[in-house]
Amino acid sequence: MAQRGWRTFLKPGWVITAILVIAFAYVAFTVLAPWQLGKNSRTQATNHRLEKAFHADPVPLSKVITKTASAPAGTIDESNEWKRVKLQGSFLADEELVLRNRPVNSDAAYQILTPFRADDGTVIMVNRGYVRPESGSRIPSFAPPPSGKVTIQGYVRLDEPAPEEPKTTHDDGYTEITNLSSSWYKKEIPQEHFVKGYVQLEDNQPGTLNAIPLPQLDSGPYLSYGIQWITFGILAPLGLGYFAWAEIRERRKTREEEQEYGALGDEDVTSDDMIADEAADDDRDAGENAAISGEDADSVKRGDSEERLGASSERVPSDRQSQDKPSRADEETAGRDSQSEPTYQQDLYDNRYGGTKRRNAFAQRFKKDEERF
Numbered sequence: 001m002a003q004r005g006w007r008t009f010l011k012p013g014w015v016i017t018a019i020l021v022i023a024f025a026y027v028a029f030t031v032l033a034p035w036q037l038g039k040n041s042r043t044q045a046t047n048h049r050l051e052k053a054f055h056a057d058p059v060p061l062s063k064v065i066t067k068t069a070s071a072p073a074g075t076i077d078e079s080n081e082w083k084r085v086k087l088q089g090s091f092l093a094d095e096e097l098v099l100r101n102r103p104v105n106s107d108a109a110y111q112i113l114t115p116f117r118a119d120d121g122t123v124i125m126v127n128r129g130y131v132r133p134e135s136g137s138r139i140p141s142f143a144p145p146p147s148g149k150v151t152i153q154g155y156v157r158l159d160e161p162a163p164e165e166p167k168t169t170h171d172d173g174y175t176e177i178t179n180l181s182s183s184w185y186k187k188e189i190p191q192e193h194f195v196k197g198y199v200q201l202e203d204n205q206p207g208t209l210n211a212i213p214l215p216q217l218d219s220g221p222y223l224s225y226g227i228q229w230i231t232f233g234i235l236a237p238l239g240l241g242y243f244a245w246a247e248i249r250e251r252r253k254t255r256e257e258e259q260e261y262g263a264l265g266d267e268d269v270t271s272d273d274m275i276a277d278e279a280a281d282d283d284r285d286a287g288e289n290a291a292i293s294g295e296d297a298d299s300v301k302r303g304d305s306e307e308r309l310g311a312s313s314e315r316v317p318s319d320r321q322s323q324d325k326p327s328r329a330d331e332e333t334a335g336r337d338s339q340s341e342p343t344y345q346q347d348l349y350d351n352r353y354g355g356t357k358r359r360n361a362f363a364q365r366f367k368k369d370e371e372r373f
Contacts, residue, residue, distance in 0.1 A: 009247075039220075043222060049082065058086040060087075064156050085155075090149055091116055097114075100177070114145050116152070116199070125182070126201060129201060145206075153205055154202050157199070168188060
């Protein structure tokens with residue numbers, strides 16, 4: 001018999017599945033979905049700030065840097081990143097560096113870094129753009145920065161974290177670094193005090209080579225990922241509920257089938273009892289009919305004997321041989337008397353199909369024919 005009620009779901013398989021589903025839903029709602037939605041919110045905030053900065057008028061560099069005891073030359077705050085600034089001063093061409101291993105649009109490139117001293121004495125690194133390598137990894141020749149006083153515009157960027165073990169290389173007369181960090185600049189150019197950060201030149205500015213493309217303002221897939229985790233967190237308990245409902249339905253169906261089969265078994269037993277009762281009734285009826293048939297046969301026998309005696313007394317025997325010779329009717333009667341008692345099957349046949357009546361009728365016709373001839 002199938003188990004019934006809530007006890008079915010106390011099996012280890014159901015308990016472990018329920019715990020896993022609840023834990024997954026909890027993590028999806030409290031960790032995974034907020035993680036992706038938070039990234040989407042931060043990306044949208046950054047995109048909004050960038051879009052606003054791209055269309056804002058440039059401001060002096062002094063408006064976006066903050067000087068502190070740890071950074072006397074100044075540092076660029078994160079809230080000011082990508083703001084457009086205007087600088088007046090001159091490039092320090094003799095202190096130029098090359099940034100290697102920085103692909104642009106997924107293609108290999110070298111970025112050219114040239115220090116710039118503003119009129120107020122502030123020194124900041126300027127990214128003049130990129131050039132493509134020649135002959136595999138060889139740095140190509142590129143235009144030097146303009147000399148003298150110039151005015152440039154660009155976007156302020158944050159200082160990158162300094163590597164633990166910076167490795168500077170020198171190739172073809174260029175000093176190559178792999179990180180946009182002011183601490184690395186100072187190591188290579190110790191006479192200058194750099195602002196923590198740098199300026200990325202806009203296109204069509206004095207000294208620009210190939211301008212670094214601006215980032216695409218795309219929120220990315222984070223919103224859809226967050227919605228997916230929320231959906232999964234909802235569907236997991238619903239799926240567990242569906243399977244529990246299916247289990248209950250299947251067990252209910254099994255119980256109904258078992259009950260139906262039990263009812264059919266009772267009907268079969270009842271039918272067998274009825275058949276047995278009918279057979280017993282038939283046996284009783286057959287016995288009674290057989291008894292009646294036996295009495296009728298005895299009556300016929302007695303009648304035949306009396307008739308034969310009467311007929312023999314009326315006749316005048318012609319000779320003794322005819323008197324001593326038994327008649328055919330006597331032989332038939334003796335044969336019937338010598339026969340064994342009718343079986344149950346014969347009595348049943350006689351009772352149902354009238355066999356006894358036919359035999360009695362035949363005996364009467366035979367007697368009449370014998371008297372006639």
